[in-house]
Amino acid sequence: xxxxxxxxxxxxxxxxxxxxxxxxxxxxxxxxxxxxxxxxxxxxxxxxxxxxxxxxxxxxxxxxxxxxxxxxxxxxxxxxxxxxxxxxxxxxxxxxxxxxxxxxxxxxxxxxxxxxxxxxxxxxxxxxxxxxxxxxxxxxxxxxxxxxxxxxxxxxxxxxxxxxxxxxxxxxxxxxxxxxxxxxxxxxxxxxxxxxxxxxxxxxxxxxxxxxxxxxxxxxxxxxxxxxxxxxxxxxxxxxxxxxxxxxxxxxxxxxxxxxxxxxxxxxxxxxxxxxxxxxxxxxxxxxxxxxxxx
Amino acid sequence: xxxxxxxxxxxxxxxxxxxxxxxxxxxxxxxxxxxxxxxxxxxxxxxxxxxxxxxxxxxxxxxxxxxxxxxxxxxxxxxxxxxxxxxxxxxxxxxxxxxxxxxxxxxxxxxxxxxxxxxxxxxxxxxxxxxxxxxxxxxxxxxxxxxxxxxxxxxxxxxxxxxxxxxxxxxxxxxxxxxxxxxxxxxxxxxxxxxxxxxxxxxxxxxxxxxxxxxxxxxxxxxxxxxxx
Numbered sequence: 001x002x003x004x005x006x007x008x009x010x011x012x013x014x015x016x017x018x019x020x021x022x023x024x025x026x027x028x029x030x031x032x033x034x035x036x037x038x039x040x041x042x043x044x045x046x047x048x049x050x051x052x053x054x055x056x057x058x059x060x061x062x063x064x065x066x067x068x069x070x071x072x073x074x075x076x077x078x079x080x081x082x083x084x085x086x087x088x089x090x091x092x093x094x095x096x097x098x099x100x101x102x103x104x105x106x107x108x109x110x111x112x113x114x115x116x117x118x119x120x121x122x123x124x125x126x127x128x129x130x131x132x133x134x135x136x137x138x139x140x141x142x143x144x145x146x147x148x149x150x151x152x153x154x155x156x157x158x159x160x161x162x163x164x165x166x167x168x169x170x171x172x173x174x175x176x177x178x179x180x181x182x183x184x185x186x187x188x189x190x191x192x193x194x195x196x197x198x199x200x201x202x203x204x205x206x207x208x209x210x211x212x213x214x215x216x217x218x219x220x221x222x223x224x225x226x227x228x229x230x231x232x233x234x235x236x237x238x239x240x241x242x243x244x245x246x247x248x249x250x251x252x253x254x255x256x257x258x259x260x261x262x263x264x265x266x267x268x269x270x271x272x273x274x275x276x277x278x279x280x281x282x283x284x285x286x287x288x289x290x291x292x293x294x295x
Numbered sequence: 296x297x298x299x300x301x302x303x304x305x306x307x308x309x310x311x312x313x314x315x316x317x318x319x320x321x322x323x324x325x326x327x328x329x330x331x332x333x334x335x336x337x338x339x340x341x342x343x344x345x346x347x348x349x350x351x352x353x354x355x356x357x358x359x360x361x362x363x364x365x366x367x368x369x370x371x372x373x374x375x376x377x378x379x380x381x382x383x384x385x386x387x388x389x390x391x392x393x394x395x396x397x398x399x400x401x402x403x404x405x406x407x408x409x410x411x412x413x414x415x416x417x418x419x420x421x422x423x424x425x426x427x428x429x430x431x432x433x434x435x436x437x438x439x440x441x442x443x444x445x446x447x448x449x450x451x452x453x454x455x456x457x458x459x460x461x462x463x464x465x466x467x468x469x470x471x472x473x474x475x476x477x478x479x480x481x482x483x484x485x486x487x488x489x490x491x492x493x494x495x496x497x498x499x500x501x502x503x504x505x506x507x508x509x510x511x512x513x514x515x516x517x518x519x520x521x522x523x524x
Contacts, residue, residue, distance in 0.1 A: 004403070007400065018388040019388075201384065202386055202388075204384075205384050205385075205386060206401060207370070207373075208344065208373065208378050208384075209373070209374075209397070209398045209401045209402075209445070210370045210371065210372075210373035210374035210401060210402060210449075211370060211401040212367075212370045212371075213367075213370070215370075215401060
């Protein structure tokens with residue numbers, strides 16, 4: 001048993017070496033297919049993170065009545081934090097609001113003449129950032145039901161549009177990745193099928209000698225797996241260096257976009273690519289060898 | 296050892312290759328299968344290897360009905376039969392030693408046994424000095440001798456040779472036939488399909504003559520029939 005396993009692995013490796021040109025062609029086509037796939041996934045991940053940023057920047061502003069005690073403000077703060085989908089809650093006191101106002105209308109500060117940080121008509125407020133706009137309805141209606149709240153300000157129309165946009169962008173991204181995944185698998189399987197068909201004589205001879213199907217199949221499957229993983233590793237190396245390069249160039253130009261750091265993004269992509277490469281390699285050889293085993 | 300009982304074969308395209316063929320070959324025999332191209336020699340060999348199925352009739356090898364073998368059993372069945380082809384069919388990417396050793400690995404022979412037996416086979420075919428040559432470095436006769444060594448590597452009780460001298464010059468062809476005779480002397484049943492009249496006439500072995508899918512003559516110590524009506 002152990003003897004034959006080592007034989008299969010040895011034969012698989014030898015097979016790659018004996019058919020260098022074919023193996024090289026297979027590896028290259030796998031690298032290209034997986035590189036494109038990985039590139040799109042990386043792009044998608046970054047778009048996703050930008051979307052996430054935009055999404056969570058949608059604010060709900062809660063204005064409090066002037067007669068609410070400090071005690072109940074604290075309580076309201078805790079209650080908001082306990083709600084579903086809250087990313088961040090910030091409290092603005094009268095003094096904070098005054099500062100903000102001053103900063104915004106600095107030149108026309110005359111407006112606020114006679115008022116001080118502690119004594120002014122500006123309401124105290126909470127600014128709430130949501131994890132996603134989909135929580136907005138729930139949160140807004142919960143807030144409206146509370147005592148001591150003067151007004152809940154939330155632009156539901158913008159939020160709705162954004163939320164719909166986000167959803168369709170995500171779906172499209174997923175569909176594109178899925179289609180590319182299939183294309184990559186088909187390319188890889190085709191290449192391997194070509195590689196196997198150049199060796200149909202070899203398989204034929206083995207059949208005449210009395211080799212069982214699995215005896216013939218194993219080295220091919222191991223070969224396919226090695227070629228698949230090799231192509232995957234190469235495309236990862238290529239992607240990683242390309243990604244770092246692109247980030248270093250673009251982050252200067254587009255400084256408002258935060259790119260996902262190279263290492264984190266690569267982990268996700270690496271997993272997808274290696275699994276795809278190995279699976280396509282294995283399935284590709286197993287499927288393409290089948291027709292030659294019928295004799 | 297080998298029995299064809301009322302075997303007929305019609306191919307999918309409607310061509311009838313064999314018509315009610317009955318053949319009985321005993322263990323240890325040396326049999327020539329002769330007849331013009333298209334007479335059904337190759338069909339008989341393909342049937343014996345279970346590469347194709349008979350349309351009607353039964354084929355027995357070692358008292359086992361080949362017709363009822365399952366797909367999974369075919370490899371094990373084929374290990375009873377060594378095959379030599381007209382076009383050699385060596386693995387071009389392996390040297391002589393590995394080509395012969397390969398046949399033994401296929402049936403799960405241990406590495407030690409392979410190392411012991413391959414040199415014996417190489418000396419039988421007189422190619423000990425070319426163990427590490429690749430097939431494309433060998434002459435046709437040398438290649439066919441390697442094929443022969445590969446075919447008998449696992450000591451099969453039956454050896455089938457499909458026009459083994461077809462691609463060789465007469466002298467080289469004779470070497471192969473002599474080797475086949477030697478293998479037969481050691482107890483292997485040999486079936487050789489051929490066109491070579493001179494070989495058949497000199498060897499004086501059993502000759503089964505086919506024409507248009509029928510056995511028209513079956514003689515002990517026979518000759519090549521030139522003009523059968």
